Amino acid sequence: MVLKLTLAAVDKLLPSTYYLHVVVAVAVVLITRVVSQGRRTTRDRDMHGRIFLVTGGFTPLGITLLEQLAARGAHIIALSPKPINAPEIDLLVSVLRQTTSNEQIYAEECDLSSPPSIRAFCTRFLTGQEQRLDGIVFVHEYAQRGSLLSTTNAGLASTGAPSSGQARRSGKSWAEALEDERKAASLATFLIITLLLPVLLVAPVERDIRIVSVVNPFYAAASSLFSTSTPSAPAKIPKGLLGQEGWRALQMSVYVRHLQRVLDALPNAGQVPKTDEPTVHVVSDKLQKSNIVSVSVCPGISRLDTVAPLLGASRASEGPQSKLGTILYILLQPLLWLFAKSTTSAVQSILHVLFLPTPFKSPRAMAHAAANPGGAGASDPVAAATSDLRPEEILKPGALYRECAVVNLPLPIAPPPPDADVDADAKDSDPGVNPPPNDNELGGMHLGQAVWEHFEVALKEWEAAHPSVEEKAVAESGQTTTASVDQDASAGS
Structure with a gap:
């Protein structure tokens, strides 16, 4: 009786002639939802015994990344701008340890808006008993600074950069304070890499080390201007919020690409470990010269990390939230659920670059070398890795990844500086220095060098101001x- 009444009510509200339309509509919604969430990585990796340093680990995307790494047994050091005994930090660490059954999750205090705080943490790490690092993931770079609905200092975000209170005390305008936040986020990455790179370079050559910079999805908004100017020309930086955030993301991607060139050009980068075991070498002069791989990753547009801050509805903000932005964020939830990514979907590209094998850690090459210890695969693992007709995906050093794939961003090649010939002659006179190869990727070597030099000058000014x-x-x-x-x-x- 109940079933008959239910069927009668459904037929009354939705005649049978519309059943096909409903099925098609539901299918379209589900397909749109699946497509909008992006690709999921098909790789996996055992992280036991590996130590990862994560900045921005207590943001929504950062917490998801910590959970994924901890579930695979990684030893994690998560940096927090707040003291490690703060209630929220202590609670998050305890929950992560319980849910992942991994006690190797630790928080370290490090304010990324303060150069002395960064130097203090790096000093503690470098003088500690355990100096091993298998990876550094800069998640704090992902969050954009500022809101589309904010016109005062109250809209400043606080994700490891100067807070709105600091901006008000400094007497700076909203635009100037936001620009300081963006500079601080990039310079924090540059300073940490500069301070920790020596300990990475002296690590055993067979160790697989990865440096991952997580950038926001607005880099395309600044690609046309960035390709025709240099980082030292602030007048050409886009005026809009998305353009400025895209400029910062693209600048970091160019720097990461040039960092890989520098790593590959170091004198010890081409050394191959000698061993009697039928193992596959980690380094080679053909595809990967350094055992340290630096890549950039764009997770896409996330509901919590991208849309909420853009609307001023982010809970991470120290200042008052935008009431209008919060209302819009709540009302737009159905559309955001359909078109924007969840943190679980956004983290897939980061996991992909952490799970992908390097050219000489690929399962195909290792299996070929084990089966033929005296064959060609032992002496040439690259040929062994590519001998199969089916292509195997390997991590591309220095590349920009999005949706678990390499992004071929077409940037025109930057011209060499006027004193390029003098620098080249100086390098040629020193046989111990290998000049970085100009592969013409992401603007080429000269644009990457300009970004690097810009960071060096800006870092000195930043440290002098703090x-x-x-x-x-x-x-x-x-x-x-x-x-x-x-x-x-x-x-x-």
Whole structure:
């Protein structure tokens, strides 16, 4: 009786002539949902015994990444701008340990908006008992700074960069404070890599080390301007929020590509470990010269990490949230569920570059070498890895990844600087220096070198503007001494 009444009600509300339309509509919605979530990685990797340093680990995307790595047994060091005994940090770490059955999850205090704090953490790490690192993932770069609905300092985001309160105390305008946040996010990555790179370079050559920079999805908005200018020309930076965020993302991608060129050009980069075992070499002069691989990853547009901050509805903001943005975010949930990614879908591209084998860690090459210890595969693992007719995907050093695939971003090649010939002659005179190869990827070597030099100059200015407590004390004591000397001199006269 109940079933008959239900069928009668359904037939009344939805006549049988519309059944096909409903089925088609549901199918379209489901297909749209699947497509919008992007590709999922088909790779996996055992992370036991591997140590990863993660910045921005307590953002929505960062927490998802920590969970995925911890579930595979990784030892994780997550940086937090808040003290590690803060209630929310302690709670998140405890929950991650319980849900993943992995006790090797630790939080370390490091304010990415403060150069002294970054240097203090790196000093603690470099002077500690355990200095091993198998990977560094810069998740803090993913969150954009600013909101489309914010017109005051209250809209500034706080994701490891200067907070809105700091901006108000500095007396800067909203646009200037946002620009400082963007610079701080990129310079924090540059400083951490600069300080920790020495310990990575002295690691055993057979160790597979990866440096991953997670960039926002707006890089295409600045590609046309970035290709015809240099990072030292701020007048050509796009004016809009998306264009400025895209500029920062593209700048970091160009830097990461040039970092790989530098790693491959180091004198010890082409060394191949000698062993009597039928193992496959990690490094080679053909495809991968360094055991350290740096890549950029764009997770796409995420509901929590991209759309919510854009609307000013992010809970990570220290200032008051935008009421209009929060209302819009709630009302748009059905569309966001359909078209924007969840954090689980957004993290897939990051996992993909962490799981992909390098050219000499590919299962095909290793299996070929084990089956033919004295054959051609042992001496030429590249040929062994590509001998099968079916192509095998391997990690491309220095590339930009999105949707679990390499992005071929067409950037015109930057011209060489006026003193390029002088630099080339200097390098040729030193046999111990190998100049980076100009592969013409992501603007070529000269654009990457310009970005690198721009970061070096900006880092000096950033550190000068944010001195440590000791430097402040020395400066104040110097001023006091000078004042007392002047007073004595005036009294004596």
